[in-house]
Amino acid sequence: MNRRKFLNGYLPAGVMIPSFVNGMGFKAFESGHTFLNNVLLPGGDNDRVFVVIQLNGGNDGLNTVIPLDQFSKYQNARQNIFIEESKALRLNGVDNIGLHPAMTGLQQLYNDGKLHVVQSVGYPQPNFSHFRATDIWMSGSDSRQVLNTGWLGRFLDEMYPGFPIGYPNSTMTDPLAIQIGSVTSLTLQGAAQPMGMSISNPSSFYSFVNNQIDPAPNSYAGKELSFVREMSKQTQKFGEVIKVANAKVTTQSPYPTSNSLADQLKIVARLIKGGLKTKIYMVNYGGFDTHANQTVAGDTSIGSHATLLGNVSNAIKAFMDDLKFQGVEERVVGMTYSEFGRRVLSNGSSGTDHGAAAPLFVFGAMVQAGVSGTNPILPMKATVGDNVPYQYDFRSIYASILSNWLCVNDTTLNNVMLKNFQKLPLTKLGTCSILNPVGNPDQLIVVYPNPFHKKVTIQFKSAGGHTMIQVMDSAGRLVKILIDANFEAGTFRVDFDGEHLPAGLYYIRLQNQVIQQVKSVIKI
């Protein structure tokens, strides 16, 4: 080379690195990877999407789904923050509940047949720590169990074995899951690594080149180095795919402004319509830890909680409208959840403290509209320790979605959920499997004497199959499992010796296939 030419010329700054690297034959990533067959589950309907909306902080269920059939007890327990009966939003064909006045969007969805309300969702031995409870919901663990994988992470591990080795491939070109935002959620954590991709702006990814020259040392530093390299690879592999999908959608129906949940769902709608094969989306909305000033004095229908619920309701409604506008509404089901509900009794700061079970919403054009469960049985005179006991284990919701929406077979379901959970009729009949809702669930449990001092008898009706009777205390803690076995259809009796229990309010819970019922009983 002419030396003078070399010295007088220069290489343009911005373009230099990529062309150097490609030109100089730096070892490319994954040059020798093998393609794995993408093992899809039998019956898997490939275009179904599930959207998870996490509400951070612990949403106050009693002011979200207002128990109209126990209004005076509700009012007494929350004299400074109760929602006025006349302001609760009524749902067609439903007498016993009303939605928070700010949730006009969800009211409309219910009346359109696209919303399902599940009452009192929780789990035995509820945990009142944000962080522990969030981990429990995200990992699908028992209360005292610590799992380092997320329930959707495990699902994705089952659906796409070996990820990330061999991905993307011809059957699955796109990210397995997308989380809108800059954080990595435990929900999507697989056995080896996060299964989802975090993005905050789908239209631009700063492109950078990375080169793997040196093998990672066998040390902690090597482990972390490998992790960073893997993230780098994924960003590059999937960044393009996302940008392309995002750019395909040029019009969307209107979304509310100044609503960060709406902003996130807007992106989700684009990516679904833009053609990504991604099945799982996660979005996040916080601020629900309303220890103080949940409502405004003088008008409890407004305040911090109202604003939050209004934003959730408006965002979901706009999202559903857009999905319909885009022609993809039948592909999407979503759910909201929060790590716990809040205390029955309000506190002195016009707020509520951490509680246990709470209702959640499942929405979508293919959702079976309705309400699962009854209002929690409120105490006559609530005290500071009273909590809403659970009627449905949160993992039942997960199992139902996996089985009846994402069409997972029973073996896989067991690998993901780790235990058997009652499935609920959340999605319309004909989606994956037929559900036979057992008839009118009135009076399946009779408890006597009530109040009791030593022994109490529980008479219960089973439709056959797996039947469980549990005893829980007023804080939602499991005291004893009285029955947990298969039964023939019929009426049965079991005695419970509760003499040793502290006096107070208890709950007897029956679970039989898709049916559950809770009765309260007082020990004196």
Next chain:
Amino acid sequence: MSTERKFQTPPSLAAYAGPWDKDAVKHLLRRTMFGAKKDDILYFTGLGINGSINQLLDTSLPLPEPPVKEYAVGNAMVPDTIIGPGETWVNDTNNDGTIASYRRGSFKKWWVGNLINQDRTIRENMCIFWHNHFSTETNDVGNAQYVYKHHNLIRSNALGNIKSLVRAMSIDPAMLVYLNGQNNNKSAPDENYSREIQELFVIGKGTGADFTEPDVKEAAKLLTGWRINSTKMESYFDPNRHDTTNKQFSSFYGNKLIAGKTGATAGDLELNDFINMLFANDEAALFLCRKLYIWFIYYKITPEVEAGIIAPLAKLLRNNNYEVKPVIKALLSSDHFFDMMNRGCQIKSPVNMMIGLLREFEVKFPTPDMYTTNYGLWNQMLSYFTNLQQNLGDPPDVSGWKAYYQEPGFYEYWINTDTLPKRIQYLDSLVTNGYTVSGFKVVVDGLAYVKKMAAPRDPNKLIDELADHVLGIPISAQHKAQLKRDILLSGQSDDLYWATAWDLYISTPSNAANTKYVTTAITNLIKYMVDLPEYQLC
């Protein structure tokens, strides 16, 4: 990895007896300061290990001057005209919403300035440790004077007595606002602080943390009555709001009964009993030492680490009545800290990475008298931190940043498909074009950096020195050779090409084409280095 990763020596607090070489010094500085500046490496090498650690733990230096008014009052309803430009606002009670917002901004920018200009101690690092530990959020607290006071409490006690710090924190105005302590009264106790002081600040959530829900309720009753005097900007106790009943704690606390008291001193006396009870529990020291371990060493606490490091460290903490200095000293002086397995294994936090870059490359900022420009420049760093998910002053919630507690990934939580490209983008930006406020440009001056090297005309030594200075773990000779050829030699194989270009730059910088060549090559080399995954580690 199929082979077990093993420490060089079984974990213990035995003092480091290895060489006090550049690598050891860099490792210590990278874990205690932000990036290892070349001058600092030289300075600490000269002090030897004990001298170095004593220097790092030196608290005799004065605290920085408080933040100043660098903002215009805009359309504030109640402007703070009494405070002149460049004067501090921290003692002025103005709490107008707009002014408070400007002041919170001023506080955060000032904090960045302290990080960039840090002295040769661990204090700035410990301020962030304690901020993460006692996470409050400036946006929730609102009142900027309380925000500063809270920060100053941490800063003044960063290397002091943990028990005293927790005691003071329990009635700190910002904390009383953030965790609702100021609303906690006998007719409706609020459990927010009583839960978090146990779960997050003293006992933790480990397998040995068996405090109960009733403990949370009893503690809430004990903490009733505290209020804030907004004129004096300090907390006070109102006995009329205090629950005077006895507080019975669980078997975890030895069934301790804290007698309820009445009168003006009840709050203080019961709080003292409560703090003593918490810290009398063995789990407190274990929890705090595990946090320090994760902060300074690594997040994997194996059974041998628990037995060899955490347990004796916790004992040391208790025996020193919860003075934190002896514990940090023991940890940082240990052979285990310097074990090769523990080097280069942390993923840098956003703050560590960005401030580290500024310090490593000695990026210039205006002189202190130009405070408005400085605050403006520091503000940009805050945006970087926030976009990378470490909003200094406003962690996501009271449990701090996930990187320091979330299983299984811990620091890996800083890095995902969104934050990683942003990290690279921000680093590249500072290395290439920089950013400008009021005409002052902040950018890495690669030429100045390279000029100070031992042998910049030798492309091999140049790359060696750069890689050695900034990378968390080394890259191979083969990798460096490829870099040399592609970036410094423009594809050629003769080192002379670079030497000649460099010599010409030194002798005749007015030769525009050559200077441009040299500048671009150095910029690209630095950019390449900081884009490497190895740069993300420390």
